[in-house]
Amino acid sequence: MLRTLISRTGQTLLVLLAVSAIAFVTFRYVGDPVQLMVREDASFAEKERLREQLGLNQPVYVQYGRFISRVVCGDLGISYRNQRPVRDMLTERLPATLELVFVATVLALGIGIPLGIYSAIRRDGALARLLQLLSLIGMSTPAFVVGILLILVFSVHLKLLPSFGRGETVQVGWWSTGLLTASGWRSIILPAISLALYQLTLIMRLVRSEMIDVLSTDYIRYARARGLPRPYIHFKLALRNALMPAITVTGLQIGSLIAFAIVTETVFQWPGMGLLFIQAVTFVDLSVMAAYLLLVGLIFVIINIVVDILYVMLDPRLRGSAA
Amino acid sequence: MKALASRYLSLKIPVFVLAAGVFAGALTLVAVLAPFIAPYNPTNISSFNLADSEIAPLFLGGDDPRFVLGTDNQGRDLLSAIIYGARISLIIGAGAVLFATLLGMTLGLIAGYFGGWIDAVIMRVADVILSFPTILLALLISGIARALFPAAAEPEWAPIILIGAIGTHDWVQYARTVRASTMVESAKDYVRAVRVIGLPSRQIIFRHIVPNIMASVLVVATVNLATAMLTEATLSFLGVGMPPTYPSLGTLIRIGNEFMFSGIWWIALFPAITLVSLILATNVVGDWLRDRFNPKLRVRL
Numbered sequence: 001m002l003r004t005l006i007s008r009t010g011q012t013l014l015v016l017l018a019v020s021a022i023a024f025v026t027f028r029y030v031g032d033p034v035q036l037m038v039r040e041d042a043s044f045a046e047k048e049r050l051r052e053q054l055g056l057n058q059p060v061y062v063q064y065g066r067f068i069s070r071v072v073c074g075d076l077g078i079s080y081r082n083q084r085p086v087r088d089m090l091t092e093r094l095p096a097t098l099e100l101v102f103v104a105t106v107l108a109l110g111i112g113i114p115l116g117i118y119s120a121i122r123r124d125g126a127l128a129r130l131l132q133l134l135s136l137i138g139m140s141t142p143a144f145v146v147g148i149l150l151i152l153v154f155s156v157h158l159k160l161l162p163s164f165g166r167g168e169t170v171q172v173g174w175w176s177t178g179l180l181t182a183s184g185w186r187s188i189i190l191p192a193i194s195l196a197l198y199q200l201t202l203i204m205r206l207v208r209s210e211m212i213d214v215l216s217t218d219y220i221r222y223a224r225a226r227g228l229p230r231p232y233i234h235f236k237l238a239l240r241n242a243l244m245p246a247i248t249v250t251g252l253q254i255g256s257l258i259a260f261a262i263v264t265e266t267v268f269q270w271p272g273m274g275l276l277f278i279q280a281v282t283f284v285d286l287s288v289m290a291a292y293l294l295l296v297g298l299i300f301v302i303i304n305i306v307v308d309i310l311y312v313m314l315d316p317r318l319r320g321s322a323a
Numbered sequence: 324m325k326a327l328a329s330r331y332l333s334l335k336i337p338v339f340v341l342a343a344g345v346f347a348g349a350l351t352l353v354a355v356l357a358p359f360i361a362p363y364n365p366t367n368i369s370s371f372n373l374a375d376s377e378i379a380p381l382f383l384g385g386d387d388p389r390f391v392l393g394t395d396n397q398g399r400d401l402l403s404a405i406i407y408g409a410r411i412s413l414i415i416g417a418g419a420v421l422f423a424t425l426l427g428m429t430l431g432l433i434a435g436y437f438g439g440w441i442d443a444v445i446m447r448v449a450d451v452i453l454s455f456p457t458i459l460l461a462l463l464i465s466g467i468a469r470a471l472f473p474a475a476a477e478p479e480w481a482p483i484i485l486i487g488a489i490g491t492h493d494w495v496q497y498a499r500t501v502r503a504s505t506m507v508e509s510a511k512d513y514v515r516a517v518r519v520i521g522l523p524s525r526q527i528i529f530r531h532i533v534p535n536i537m538a539s540v541l542v543v544a545t546v547n548l549a550t551a552m553l554t555e556a557t558l559s560f561l562g563v564g565m566p567p568t569y570p571s572l573g574t575l576i577r578i579g580n581e582f583m584f585s586g587i588w589w590i591a592l593f594p595a596i597t598l599v600s601l602i603l604a605t606n607v608v609g610d611w612l613r614d615r616f617n618p619k620l621r622v623r624l
Contacts, residue, residue: 015451136610140603142553142573144560145595148580152588163584252454259456266561267580278561281466289466293459300454 005308012301019297020071024064024290076291081283086291090273094295095175096166097272100264101257103179103192108199109250113243115200116207120215120242121234131204138201143260147194147267154190162187164269191268195261199253206249210242244311251307255300336611343607350601354410361403366569380589395578395590404575405597411571412598415485416552420544422490423551427497428540432528434498435505446502449495457492457554464488465563478569485564489554493547500543504536542616546609549602556598572598 042050051057055066070077076086119128155163167183169176178184214220215238223233262274269275273292280288336344353360380393380401392401430449434442452460468484508514509532517527558564559573560580567574572594579591 015454018451019455136606137599137603140549140553140606141599142556142560142602144557145576145599148576148583148591148595152583152592156583156586156588255454256456256458259459262458262462263557263561277462278563281462281469281563284466284470286470289463293463296459304454 005305009301009305012304016294016297016301017068020068020290020294021064024067025060071294076294077287079280079285079288081280081285081288086287089276089288090291090295091174092176093271093273093276095177096270097258097261097265097274099177099179100188100191100195100261100270100272101254103188104196104199104257105250105254107192107196108203108253111196112200112203113207113246116204116246117211117234117239117242119204120208120211123212132208135201135205138197139205141197143194143198143263144267146197147191147264150190150194151267161190163190166271191264191270194267195257195264198260199250199257202253203246203250207242207246210245211238214238214242247310248307251303251310255296255303258296258299340607340611343604347601347604347608350409350597350604351413353406354413357406357410361400361406363400363403365399365404365407380593392593393589395575396582401575401590401593404570405572405594408570408572408575408594409597409601411482411565411569412552412555412573412601415482415489415555415565415571416548418482418486419489419493419551419555420548422486423493423547424497424540424544426490427494428501428533430494431498431501432505432532435502436509436524436528436532438506442502445498449498452492453495455492457489457550458557460492461485461488461554461558462561462563464491465558469563477566481565481569485555485558488558489551493551496543496547497540500539501536504539505532508532508535538616542609542612545605545612549605549609552598552602552605572601 048057055063074087076090078084079086079089082089115131119125119131122128151163154161162183165187166178167185167187168181169178169184170180172180178188220233220238223237228237258274261270261272262278264270265272265274266278273295276288277292279285280292358364392405395401395404430445434445465484465488468480468488472480472484509527514527514531517531555564555571556573556576559571560577562577565571565574567578570578575594576591576598579588579594582588582590
């Protein structure tokens with residue numbers, strides 16, 4: 001078990017290193033940082049001096065090595081556009097994104113799993129069929145369209161909920177949270193729904209199809225034939241096996257939720273990392289782009305490890321002998 | 324006609340799947356014939372006038388009979404913009420699917436047929452790409468393109484970059500499917516037999532394996548068309564896709580989003596309805612094809 005974890009972590013770290021190398025090399029050769037930093041009328045000698053100061057005249061692998069050692073020490077460079085350390089900009093905005101993703105995940109799981117179970121058990125019921133149709137519509141509607149529709153109905157038309165920003169935030173250490181104020185909660189409702197909807201339909205469909213598969217296996221039919229109580233069969237025997245794939249997918253989806261938050265944050269002007277990243281893309285602020293990608297990559301690695309651990313906890317077959 | 328009807332009955336296509344297929348087909352036809360059908364050409368600056376901007380649709384009390392669905396902020400006829408936008412969305416979606424299919428099939432065939440280290444390398448790369456969300460990879464690619472290419476020529480390189488960015492993520496699905504089917508096929512007796520005869524690998528692959536895996540590739544492609552159009556729309560909405568001068572449906576929604584608070588909601592809403600119904604119709608057809616021809620292909624992610 002521990003060995004699997006270590007080798008998996010090693011593999012993903014290698015992947016992360018490869019991704020950062022590709023990102024570094026592309027970003028290094030896209031545009032000339034010196035050109036961006038000097039005055040317009042700087043002489044050739046001045047530019048060369050700056051180039052030397054920044055270490056840009058050294059071989060790529062030396063530069064990459066220094067980049068990695070700086071990143072490991074937590075130095076992510078300086079934003080070309082804002083002239084501020086990228087690290088500060090990201091830590092300021094990290095809480096906003098993580099809170100949004102957290103609320104969206106809770107929504108997606110809390111609603112998606114029960115709906116999935118229901119539509120598997122009452123497979124041919126009218127409500128289950130309606131849910132199936134709704135889920136197809138949910139999967140076909142881009143997150144930004146959902147966001148716009150929500151704003152149109154609840155902010156512009158009904159004037160019930162705010163359409164942008166986080167509301168009031170409270171500082172807890174370095175973490176600014178919007179989850180402790182009423183206006184913070186009011187602000188997070190619409191973005192969280194628009195972010196959660198796609199995952200919700202995905203989880204619902206997945207749980208449904210897994211549950212249907214499990215319900216048609218021999219051990220469930222036998223349990224039914226024995227006359228065991230229905231709730232026991234459904235929730236104790238079947239659900240456990242049906243949830244396994246759902247957990248893997250949810251885990252991986254949390255990663256893509258962080259990426260998809262870019263869209264939601266743009267629609268709702270939510271001051272998170274995604275909004276920072278999309279602004280960096282439009283203004284070609286390469287150091288911010290690279291730092292964001294590395295951070296998201298790191299989060300992916302952590303999520304993968306957590307999913308692996310959860311898997312082992314839920315599936316007794318993987319305990320002990322496996323690894 | 325009778326033959327056609329009996330053929331339809333023997334396929335047992337549910338009515339709503341047929342409706343979705345007809346709808347998607349009709350919309351595609353309108354998009355293809357856009358220059359002949361659309362009242363105006365939204366990409367031609369001389370065909371619209373700023374004085375006509377933000378006119379309401381006719382059924383909402385708009386007073387200008389020239390613009391059935393009203394106009395956008397630059398005075399472009401919204402109906403024409405939607406038709407041309409759907410055209411761009413479909414072209415980029417189809418282009419991305421084509422690119423991903425070709426790349427994924429080639430790599431999947433190589434991996435599945437030859438195996439060994441080359442298989443290992445291709446599949447590792449596929450794993451890495453799959454662990455990266457489409458939207459992030461596409462943003463990264465278009466971000467780099469933005470830095471490399473001149474902004475003035477954006478309408479020319481934007482579609483190609485979009486196709487490349489979306490296809491670079493999506494080929495993995497084809498490669499995996501093709502690899503698995505290739506392995507199954509090449510283990511069958513008839514392939515072994517032609518191998519014993521001494522037929523070169525190229526001929527075995529193209530004459531015997533490819534025809535047998537095309538069905539599953541086409542199913543993946545249909546399902547994939549919907550997600551490709553969705554990604555394109557998202558990128559354009561974020562402002563890193565098609566520029567406002569050559570708007571796709573996503574770009575139109577982006578433009579409309581800025582005017583929503585002033586009560587001008589139709590600029591965003593009508594393109595959004597078009598986009599969602601197009602993707603929904605494609606999804607319905609794709610789902611049905613998948614369940615019918617290859618239930619094992621249920622995409623897990």
